[in-house]
Amino acid sequence: MSEYYNPEVQQLYPDTCAIKSQQLILEDFGIDVSETQLVQTANANGWYNGGGTNPQDVGNLLNLAGIPVTKQDGSVFTLVNELAQGHKVIVGVDADELWHNNTNDEKWMNWVNDFFGPQGGNHALIVAGIDTSDPNNIQVIVKDPGSGDDGKPYPLDQFMDAWSDTHCYMVSTNLSAPEFADGMKNFDYELGHLHDVAGVSYPDFQIFNDISMGLPYQVPGVDGNMLSPIPSLTDAFFDYSDNNIDFSQIFTNEYLFNDYLDCDIINSSMRNTCFNGLDNIDWNSIQPMDISMDNGFDRLAFAQTGLDYNAFFNDCISQFSAIGDINSMELCQQQLNIMDYCECNDIDYSTSFLTY
Amino acid sequence: MTSDSKKIRSFIKQLSPIIQEYGKHAVVNEVSKSIDRIDNATSILFCGEFKRGKSSLINAIIGENICPTDIGIATAVVTRIMYGSTKKAIRYYGDLLEGEKALNKEEIAWDDIQNYTVGDVISIGSTVQMDLYYPSDFLKDGIVIIDTPGIGGLDPRHANLTAMALPYADVAVFITDASEPMTESELKFFEKKVSSRVENTIVLVNKSDILSQDVLQTHIETTRNTLLSAGNPPIVAVSAMNWLLFNQLEDDELKVTSNRDAVLAAINSQVKMFRRARFSQFRDMLLSEVKEIQVAVSTEKEQLSLDNVAQNNAIQNYKEQQQKLSQFRNEIANPTSSIRLQVNSLFENARNEVNNLISHEGTLLTTTTFDNLIDSENGLNNDGKWLVAQINDEFQELSYNVNQTTKKAIDEISKTLEKKISGVLADGGINISDELRTHSAFNTQLAFNLAGKFAQGGIIAGALAIGADFLIPGIGWAVGIMSAAALIWKRLKQESQQQKKLMIRQQVLPKINLAITDLRNQANTQFTKYHQNLLQTIQIMLSETEEKMKAIQQSILESRANEKVFKEKMAALEQREKFLNTLSSQMKLLYSNPFDNAE
Numbered sequence: 001m002s003e004y005y006n007p008e009v010q011q012l013y014p015d016t017c018a019i020k021s022q023q024l025i026l027e028d029f030g031i032d033v034s035e036t037q038l039v040q041t042a043n044a045n046g047w048y049n050g051g052g053t054n055p056q057d058v059g060n061l062l063n064l065a066g067i068p069v070t071k072q073d074g075s076v077f078t079l080v081n082e083l084a085q086g087h088k089v090i091v092g093v094d095a096d097e098l099w100h101n102n103t104n105d106e107k108w109m110n111w112v113n114d115f116f117g118p119q120g121g122n123h124a125l126i127v128a129g130i131d132t133s134d135p136n137n138i139q140v141i142v143k144d145p146g147s148g149d150d151g152k153p154y155p156l157d158q159f160m161d162a163w164s165d166t167h168c169y170m171v172s173t174n175l176s177a178p179e180f181a182d183g184m185k186n187f188d189y190e191l192g193h194l195h196d197v198a199g200v201s202y203p204d205f206q207i208f209n210d211i212s213m214g215l216p217y218q219v220p221g222v223d224g225n226m227l228s229p230i231p232s233l234t235d236a237f238f239d240y241s242d243n244n245i246d247f248s249q250i251f252t253n254e255y256l257f258n259d260y261l262d263c264d265i266i267n268s269s270m271r272n273t274c275f276n277g278l279d280n281i282d283w284n285s286i287q288p289m290d291i292s293m294d295n296g297f298d299r300l301a302f303a304q305t306g307l308d309y310n311a312f313f314n315d316c317i318s319q320f321s322a323i324g325d326i327n328s329m330e331l332c333q334q335q336l337n338i339m340d341y342c343e344c345n346d347i348d349y350s351t352s353f354l355t356y
Numbered sequence: 357m358t359s360d361s362k363k364i365r366s367f368i369k370q371l372s373p374i375i376q377e378y379g380k381h382a383v384v385n386e387v388s389k390s391i392d393r394i395d396n397a398t399s400i401l402f403c404g405e406f407k408r409g410k411s412s413l414i415n416a417i418i419g420e421n422i423c424p425t426d427i428g429i430a431t432a433v434v435t436r437i438m439y440g441s442t443k444k445a446i447r448y449y450g451d452l453l454e455g456e457k458a459l460n461k462e463e464i465a466w467d468d469i470q471n472y473t474v475g476d477v478i479s480i481g482s483t484v485q486m487d488l489y490y491p492s493d494f495l496k497d498g499i500v501i502i503d504t505p506g507i508g509g510l511d512p513r514h515a516n517l518t519a520m521a522l523p524y525a526d527v528a529v530f531i532t533d534a535s536e537p538m539t540e541s542e543l544k545f546f547e548k549k550v551s552s553r554v555e556n557t558i559v560l561v562n563k564s565d566i567l568s569q570d571v572l573q574t575h576i577e578t579t580r581n582t583l584l585s586a587g588n589p590p591i592v593a594v595s596a597m598n599w600l601l602f603n604q605l606e607d608d609e610l611k612v613t614s615n616r617d618a619v620l621a622a623i624n625s626q627v628k629m630f631r632r633a634r635f636s637q638f639r640d641m642l643l644s645e646v647k648e649i650q651v652a653v654s655t656e657k658e659q660l661s662l663d664n665v666a667q668n669n670a671i672q673n674y675k676e677q678q679q680k681l682s683q684f685r686n687e688i689a690n691p692t693s694s695i696r697l698q699v700n701s702l703f704e705n706a707r708n709e710v711n712n713l714i715s716h717e718g719t720l721l722t723t724t725t726f727d728n729l730i731d732s733e734n735g736l737n738n739d740g741k742w743l744v745a746q747i748n749d750e751f752q753e754l755s756y757n758v759n760q761t762t763k764k765a766i767d768e769i770s771k772t773l774e775k776k777i778s779g780v781l782a783d784g785g786i787n788i789s790d791e792l793r794t795h796s797a798f799n800t801q802l803a804f805n806l807a808g809k810f811a812q813g814g815i816i817a818g819a820l821a822i823g824a825d826f827l828i829p830g831i832g833w834a835v836g837i838m839s840a841a842a843l844i845w846k847r848l849k850q851e852s853q854q855q856k857k858l859m860i861r862q863q864v865l866p867k868i869n870l871a872i873t874d875l876r877n878q879a880n881t882q883f884t885k886y887h888q889n890l891l892q893t894i895q896i897m898l899s900e901t902e903e904k905m906k907a908i909q910q911s912i913l914e915s916r917a918n919e920k921v922f923k924e925k926m927a928a929l930e931q932r933e934k935f936l937n938t939l940s941s942q943m944k945l946l947y948s949n950p951f952d953n954a955e
Contacts, residue, residue, distance in 0.1 A: 031947075176942075189939065
């Protein structure tokens with residue numbers, strides 16, 4: 001039996017992985033309900049018919065209990081973004097690629113099945129966290145009702161293989177789990193998210209997440225095989241995290257994802273990040289470039305000033321640095337990163353963001 | 357798995373700083389104490405008629421023969437059994453009629469427990485209650501077992517003690533047995549004293565080993581039907597005897613026939629239900645406090661916004677005033693501005709008018725008017741005095757007109773400036789208009805005063821009959837003419853009419869010309885002085901305006917400082933609101949189970 005085995009995580013029936021996953025999340029929120037009771041409820045509502053749960057119905061039990069959820073095809077960035085906000089996440093996977101992937105035979109069979117077997121996933125489990133302590137060996141920590149593993153780590157590549165079979169389908173709660181739930185002990189509920197993600201400030205991470213939104217799920221590679229541009233964004237992320245490169249350098253040809261950016265989608269996602277970021281900077285405490293910010297930041301008016309935006313935000317950063325406001329510093333850096341993204345992709349920061 | 361109490365404590369801990377700040381700690385402290393009480397001492401009270409096997413059952417559950425179970429002797433005290441790392445027994449004794457506070461307590465040897473718990477009141481040394489501490493796993497989770505004397509016996513003291521203990525029950529376990537159906541007195545006691553007072557009850561049918569399975573099932577069904585109207589409690593069969601044997605022999609069959617697991621599950625379930633019901637109440641109390649804090653935060657935000665709107669309006673007002681004052685200052689300071697040109701124009705027009713008036717009237721006085729007067733019937737009357745008096749009258753008239761013209765000009769200039777000031781400050785809320793008026797009035801007065809001084813320093817201080825506030829003291833010159841005429845008169849006495857006329861003309865006309873010239877000079881001097889006063893007034897107005905602008909700038913700075921404080925407060929309140937919303941959403945979910953009726 002696996003060292004991670006926990007009978008409380010193990011599903012009771014062969015096809016109730018999604019229901020058990022939801023039960024474990026309900027338990028995290030302090031809702032004490034048995035798997036059997038949930039099976040009955042799911043059955044009565046047409047969300048379970050003895051053959052498992054349809055992906056689009058995963059999360060319905062949580063919704064019913066008053067925990068709103070978001071269902072989407074994501075990426076590792078979306079996944080991390082949800083986890084960083086204290087949200088609980090269920091993903092759809094091809095379980096064979098997690099459970100039976102040790103011998104070469106198993107790996108071969110999984111590879112063959114990916115091409116010729118039935119498409120899609122066959123299992124739901126909870127992603128409890130991502131261990132990035134070794135960037136060269138990132139581990140995804142799962143709570144798996146199928147195997148009963150509680151906190152078992154899988155290499156990111158193996159997890160992504162299993163997850164990509166469902167187009168990275170994920171269901172996440174919109175409400176952060178309470179403090180008594182697993183892994184929430186030191187969560188900052190006032191801030192509403194982790195301070196940083198794998199050594200990158202949360203505002204910087206958001207930019208990576210926005211970029212990931214505009215990348216296709218898979219693209220044909222040079223050898224005809226399908227490949228995902230996301231891993232190259234992950235590489236860029238960790239190169240940036242390790243201070244090997246400046247942010248603007250992630251947009252060089254060295255990283256494959258640059259060939260597949262859909263900037264319209266990215267802009268749309270990044271605008272929210274941009275505007276929220278500007279709103280959350282503590283403008284009152286500084287006077288960048290001798291401009292009084294007593295009345296806050298009016299992005300439309302700012303765009304009319306004709307100021308050098310780079311110089312402006314750099315001055316903001318040095319002033320926030322002087323008074324030790326790290327949060328505002330990071331949010332100003334976020335704006336500089338958005339400008340880098342704009343510059344490298346022939347986008348006008350002023351019209352596509354400030355005055356949009 | 358996190359315990360229910362830890363979950364609610366987690367919320368209390370997170371909310372604690374805010375709760376303190378909003379003065380809600382009294383309620384929350386009470387809740388915390390109650391959670392402690394339930395966590396550390398949830399009471400399971402065992403009751404029933406005497407000799408039903410209560411003490412045996414408790415011994416079986418605890419795994420030690422704590423309660424005396426000798427056949428024929430009934431428990432005579434209330435025994436509370438709770439967790440202790442070492443065994444300890446404390447007895448409470450005395451006359452119950454004197455109240456609980458009159459009771460004494462002493463620790464006794466563990467082996468002496470039986471001496472104080474079974475027998476009559478004298479033989480047990482008036483013991484009323486026994487507290488026993490024992491290291492049992494069953495008790496470890498904050499469970500306190502209360503064993504009560506059996507009811508229905510001969511000693512009424514037993515029933516009284518049980519009745520006194522019942523209010524302390526969180527969960528009640530009523531013991532009946534399989535040897536006979538529930539008696540009427542048992543049913544009555546259960547209905548009146550147990551199920552009506554204790555929400556979480558369970559009925560155990562002891563001595564199940566004496567019946568076959570079928571008969572036992574029938575017995576339980578009968579008991580269930582009997583208790584249907586008494587809260588329909590869960591009913592579980594048990595054999596305390598087999599359980600005790602199982603504790604010794606660990607024989608699986610004894611475990612099954614004792615029905616141990618089902619009994620423990622039923623009791624634990626009732627404890628959990630009791631605790632969860634209480635914790636749910638506490639959650640609701642906390643939620644209600646949080647809701648009040650949310651309302652308070654929302655009200656704070658609303659008030660802050662209103663204050664800020666007022667603040668913004670004030671800033672806007674200040675800015676508008678500042679702009680008007682700035683414009684006003686620039687106009688007043690600029691000699692070529694429309695207002696300055698207008699004032700200058702008024703001034704020059706008035707001066708020209710006065711000069712024209714003096715020239716015109718003066719010419720008439722030395723020509724037509726003089727000729728008419730001297731050639732008139734009374735021209736030479738009274739030795740020429742009449743003529744001089746007439747000319748003096750004419751001078752007075754001219755002097756008056758000069759004064760009127762000048763006064764009108766001063767008034768008009770003052771009004772023009774005042775209008776400009778009131779235009780600037782009409783709706784500004786700043787009270788500098790009056791000050792500027794005062795300065796304006798003061799300087800106008802200053803001009804008059806100077807005129808007055810000039811008059812006093814002139815020839816005839818006491819003859820200013822026309823009014824001290826007139827700028828030009830023309831009447832003084834009339835007296836001057838009169839003096840000249842008196843001199844002439846003496847020499848005219850013996851001359852002919854024509855000679856007289858000629859002499860008067862030769863003597864008086866140059867004096868009149870001289871007086872007119874002096875009048876013109878005086879008028880011009882006064883206009884020059886008034887112009888200086890006007891410039892001085894403008895300077896005062898400018899400095900007043902700048903003072904006010906500085907004051908307004910200070911007000912703006914103060915308002916902006918307030919605005920900064922507002923924004924910081926607002927941001928803190930918004931973060932707090934978000935935090936409270938998250939926690940209250942999480943708390944609402946706690947202990948809920950919408951799936952009971954979801955289908």
